[in-house]
Amino acid sequence: MVAAPAARPVVAEAAAPAGAVAAHAGHGAATAASAPGWALAVLLVVAVVVPYLAGAARVRARGRRWSRWRTASWTTGALLLGAAASPPVAAASAGPLGHTAQHLLLGMHAPLALVLASPVRLLLGAGSPAVRRRVAAVLRSRLVRVASVPAVAALVDTGGLYLLHLTPLLAASHRLPWVHALVVVHFVLAGSLWAWAVAGPDPAPHRPGTGERAVVLVLAAAAHGVLAKLLYARAADLPPGAPGTVAEREQAAVLLSYGGDLAEVLLAAALFAGWLRLRGVRARTRMGACAPGPSPTPLRSSPPAP
Amino acid sequence: MATSGGAPVGAGTAEARRSALVAAAVGVGLMAAADEVVFHQLLGWHHFYDRSTPAVGLVSDGLLHAVELVLLVAGGFAFADLRRRGALAPRWAWSGLLLGLGGFQVFDGVVDHKVLRVHQVRYGVDLLPYDLAWILGGVLLVVAGALLALRARRAGGPPGGRGAGGPPGGR
Numbered sequence: 001m002v003a004a005p006a007a008r009p010v011v012a013e014a015a016a017p018a019g020a021v022a023a024h025a026g027h028g029a030a031t032a033a034s035a036p037g038w039a040l041a042v043l044l045v046v047a048v049v050v051p052y053l054a055g056a057a058r059v060r061a062r063g064r065r066w067s068r069w070r071t072a073s074w075t076t077g078a079l080l081l082g083a084a085a086s087p088p089v090a091a092a093s094a095g096p097l098g099h100t101a102q103h104l105l106l107g108m109h110a111p112l113a114l115v116l117a118s119p120v121r122l123l124l125g126a127g128s129p130a131v132r133r134r135v136a137a138v139l140r141s142r143l144v145r146v147a148s149v150p151a152v153a154a155l156v157d158t159g160g161l162y163l164l165h166l167t168p169l170l171a172a173s174h175r176l177p178w179v180h181a182l183v184v185v186h187f188v189l190a191g192s193l194w195a196w197a198v199a200g201p202d203p204a205p206h207r208p209g210t211g212e213r214a215v216v217l218v219l220a221a222a223a224h225g226v227l228a229k230l231l232y233a234r235a236a237d238l239p240p241g242a243p244g245t246v247a248e249r250e251q252a253a254v255l256l257s258y259g260g261d262l263a264e265v266l267l268a269a270a271l272f273a274g275w276l277r278l279r280g281v282r283a284r285t286r287m288g289a290c291a292p293g294p295s296p297t298p299l300r301s302s303p304p305a306p
Numbered sequence: 307m308a309t310s311g312g313a314p315v316g317a318g319t320a321e322a323r324r325s326a327l328v329a330a331a332v333g334v335g336l337m338a339a340a341d342e343v344v345f346h347q348l349l350g351w352h353h354f355y356d357r358s359t360p361a362v363g364l365v366s367d368g369l370l371h372a373v374e375l376v377l378l379v380a381g382g383f384a385f386a387d388l389r390r391r392g393a394l395a396p397r398w399a400w401s402g403l404l405l406g407l408g409g410f411q412v413f414d415g416v417v418d419h420k421v422l423r424v425h426q427v428r429y430g431v432d433l434l435p436y437d438l439a440w441i442l443g444g445v446l447l448v449v450a451g452a453l454l455a456l457r458a459r460r461a462g463g464p465p466g467g468r469g470a471g472g473p474p475g476g477r
Contacts, residue, residue, distance in 0.1 A: 214376060221372035222365075229364055261375060268376045272383035279387055 037087035045082035049075055052117070055126035064125060070117045077113030080105050081188070094174065096244035096252035100259070103187055107157070108263035111191035112199070116270055120202040145206050150213050153197035154220035157190040162227055164239070171241030194220070199270035210275045217271065221264040228257035321388070322458070325395040326402030328384040333406020335378025338371070341414065367418070374410075397458035401451050408447025415441040 052074045056066045083089060084105035092098025123135050138144060146152055164170050164183065173179040196202065198213050231238050232253035235246045244252070388394040415437060 214380065218369070218372045218376050221375070222369040225368035225371055226365055229368065233364075261371075264372065265375050265379060268379035269383075272380050276383050276387055280390070283391070 034087035037090065041082045041086040044085050045078045048078035048081060052119070052122065055122045058126040059122065062125070066122070066125070070122075073113050074117035074119070077110045077117065080110035080113060084110065094243065096242065096249045097255060099170075100252040100255045102184075103161075104255070104259040104263070106184060107161075107187035107191035108259065109266075111188060112195045112263065112266055112270065115192055115195040115200050115202075118201050124203070139203070140205055144204075147193055148197045148204055148206065150197045150208065150216040153190075153194045154216055154223075157194035158220045158223045158227075160186060160190055161224070165227065165231060166238065166240075168241050170239040174243055195267060195270075199267050199274065201270075201274060210271065213271055214268070217264065217267060221260065224260040224264075225257060228253050228260060231256065321393040322395040322398045324384075324393070325388060326398040326405075326455070328381050328388060329399040329402035330406035330409070331377045331381035332385060333403040333408075334410040335374050335381060337407045337410040337414075338374035339378060370418070395458070397454065397461060401454035401458055404447050404451030404454060406451075408444045408449075408451055411444030412441055412448060413444075415444055 052071065056071055059066045084102050089098060089102055089105070093102045120135065120139070124132050127135065147156070164173075169179070169183075173183045196204075198217050200207075232250050235249035235253065238249075242249075385394075385399075419437065419440070
């Protein structure tokens with residue numbers, strides 16, 4: 001136990017120069033070699049953005065409004081995904097700092113931007129009746145019902161992060177490309193599920209109240225922060241078998257902590273902005289119900305608050 | 307925060323109490339953010355993690371930090387809701403803000419620094435003057451908040467809190 005932390009940095013430092021030399025040797029060819037990487041990143045952004053733009057155009061063609069803010073949010077999410085896939089970040093993701101940056105982009109910030117764009121509402125607005133029926137059936141399915149319980153989503157997302165960093169899984173993802181691909185896909189899906197369960201503006205039949213979602217948000221953010229401090233405190237032997245010097249791992253843990261804080265604040269802002277909007281709508285409906293004269297129906301169908 | 311819960315008996319309206327509570331939440335979040343920015347980032351007196359923190363301190367610190375951030379955001383939106391409904395009682399809000407600011411600082415100085423020993427105000431110095439200044443500063447803010455609460459109560463004001471007057475400094 002005592003010898004292990006002393007031995008490990010030696011191994012890490014011995015490995016580091018070899019990696020640095022390899023990176024340096026490849027530097028001359030880097031500009032030419034990274035061209036396909038950039039093309040792939042741009043292609044990813046286009047593939048994510050174009051269907052959304054087509055859907056929004058279809059909704060507008062049907063005479064309904066689609067907020068430009070939602071479109072901007074989706075585009076932002078797509079650009080963040082593209083940034084995470086771009087050659088500089090992808091190359092850096094072999095080290096602790098780059099891996100953490102990629103996790104923050106793919107698993108926390110991009111999903112929030114994508115979820116705030118209401119993709120399910122767009123699907124309902126732009127799809128044919130058959131598509132709408134299918135979406136509604138999926139929303140009502142048991143899987144979606146269980147997965148969108150905020151505590152379950154938190155377990156999948158933050159629990160997955162614990163699993164990745166406290167077991168040899170991270171080391172395996174650095175060695176084996178297919179494990180790495182699975183981890184990346186998990187980041188995006190779990191992060192989207194979590195953002196959707198906490199602050200999704202999409203219609204969901206079983207969404208719990210603001211209070212419950214806020215409590216789970218606090219607990220999950222606390223768990224995320226504790227993991228970051230744990231990785232900092234035990235940088236000599238965590239994550240087990242992963243590359244990087246102790247100093248690099250400490251830097252990565254600090255980035256994980258502050259990047260996680262930023263994501264928590266943004267998620268909370270999205271959650272409470274939804275609460276404020278709902279309160280405005282309810283207040284106006286109540287006023288309509290109390291007002292003499294016409295029935296409250298026209299008020300209820302008035303557009304929601306900005 | 308505990309004080310503001312039972313305080314507005316005289317004014318007696320839900321809005322006065324809500325104004326104080328919402329502002330107290332903002333106060334707690336603001337003081338925590340100020341602590342983070344000034345002492346961690348600018349002065350570098352506190353450490354990100356100082357290796358003497360016991361496990362229970364690590365977990366409680368993480369929980370507290372998450373609560374603070376959400377309180378600040380939630381308080382901001384609840385404040386916007388009060389203003390939009392014209393239900394803000396400014397005197398009570400100022401009192402709650404000071405109670406929140408001071409309450410957090412006293413809590414941080416006593417529980418975090420001394421009981422849980424998450425981190426200290428500064429390292430490599432005689433801690434006593436720093437701890438005293440830290441905690442006394444918090445106590446002063448709490449006293450100022452309590453005095454404002456008394457004034458707000460004496461001023462009374464009709465339900466809805468609109469008549470409870472402007473901010474104490476006059477704005």
